[in-house]
Amino acid sequence: MDIRGAVALVAGGGGGFGAATSRRLHAAGAKVVVCDLDEEKGRAVADDLGAGALFVRTDVTDEQSIQAAVDAAAELGPLRIAVVAHGGPGGPRTLDRESRPAPQESFTRVVGIFLEATYNINRLAAAAIARTEALEHGERGVLINTASIAAYDGTIGQAAYGAAKGGIVAMTLPLARDLAPSGIRVVTIAPGTFLTPAFRNADPEQLDAYWGAAVPFPKRMGRAEEYAQLAQQIAENVYLNGETIRLDGALRFTPKGGNA
Numbered sequence: 001m002d003i004r005g006a007v008a009l010v011a012g013g014g015g016g017f018g019a020a021t022s023r024r025l026h027a028a029g030a031k032v033v034v035c036d037l038d039e040e041k042g043r044a045v046a047d048d049l050g051a052g053a054l055f056v057r058t059d060v061t062d063e064q065s066i067q068a069a070v071d072a073a074a075e076l077g078p079l080r081i082a083v084v085a086h087g088g089p090g091g092p093r094t095l096d097r098e099s100r101p102a103p104q105e106s107f108t109r110v111v112g113i114f115l116e117a118t119y120n121i122n123r124l125a126a127a128a129i130a131r132t133e134a135l136e137h138g139e140r141g142v143l144i145n146t147a148s149i150a151a152y153d154g155t156i157g158q159a160a161y162g163a164a165k166g167g168i169v170a171m172t173l174p175l176a177r178d179l180a181p182s183g184i185r186v187v188t189i190a191p192g193t194f195l196t197p198a199f200r201n202a203d204p205e206q207l208d209a210y211w212g213a214a215v216p217f218p219k220r221m222g223r224a225e226e227y228a229q230l231a232q233q234i235a236e237n238v239y240l241n242g243e244t245i246r247l248d249g250a251l252r253f254t255p256k257g258g259n260a
C-alpha cells in the first residue's frame, strides 16, 4: 500500500511503540491520529508532528471512545491503517506465596484491556476502512496488532497476559479471513523485550544489560523504532496477511523471562 495520504489510527500513540510508529508513518506521508488515555503523552506526540497529526483522547476499554477516535480518523481522509499498541496492567501469579488464588477479576481485567480492546478496535476500524475506495489489488487497508512473545512462552505471572496475547495471535488468521472480502489485511507483531516506557522506573542501561543478555542476537533489548520499521513494512507490503511476526532477536523466555 502506498501510505502517502492515508490516515493511520494509532492506539497507545503516546507510548513507546505507538509514538515511534506515529512518527514513522507520519514521516512516510500518512496522516496520523494519536489515540491515548494519557492526554499529556499523546498530545505531545501529535503536537510534535504538527500538520497531519491529531490527538484524540481515547480509552480503548470504552467502545464509544474507540468509535469517536475512528470517526475523527475517517474525517481526516481515508482511514487505511489501524495500529493497536496500547499498554495495560500485568497479572499476578496464579497462587501467591501463601497459596492463595489470584483474584479472578485480575485475569478478566488483563484480557479485557489487551484482547477484547484489540478486537473492538479491529472491528470498528475495519468498518470505516471498508467504506474507503479500493486501491491497487483491491486493497483498502490493514490492521496491525501487538501481541508479545508471551503468547508462546509466557513467564511466571503471565497467565492472564499470555492468554490475552495468545488470543491476539489466534484471532489474526480468522480476522484476515473475515476481512479479506473487504480488502483489509490483518498482521500481528509479537515483540520480545523492548526498551520503552513500559519498563518504568528503571535505569535503561541496567535494563538493556539484564534483558539484552538473554537475547541471542543482537544482544540488547529491541528499540521502538524497530517495531515501527516493521509496522511500516506491514502497511506497505500487500502480501503480508493473516500472520504473526516475532520481533525478538531469537529470544525465548525462560520461566523468569531472562537468562535465569
Ligand SMILES: NC(=O)c1ccc[n+]([C@@H]2O[C@H](COP(=O)([O-])OP(=O)(O)OC[C@H]3O[C@@H](n4cnc5c(N)ncnc54)[C@H](O)[C@@H]3O)[C@@H](O)[C@H]2O)c1
Pocket (backbone or CB within 6 Å): 011, 012, 013, 014, 015, 016, 017, 018, 035, 036, 037, 038, 041, 058, 059, 060, 061, 085, 086, 087, 088, 113, 114, 146, 147, 148, 149, 190, 191, 192, 193, 194, 195, 196, 197, 198, 199
Ligand atoms: N515493551 C515491550 O518490551 C513489549 C514487549 C512485548 C509486547 N509489548 C506490547 O506492546 C504494547 C505497547 O507497549 P509499549 O512498550 O509501547 O508500552 P508503553 O507503556 O510505552 O505505552 C502504552 C501506551 O498505552 C496507553 N494506554 C494505556 N491504557 C490505555 C487505554 N485504556 N486506552 C488508551 N491508551 C492506553 C498508555 O498511556 C501508553 O501511552 C503493549 O500491548 C505491550 O503488551 C511490549
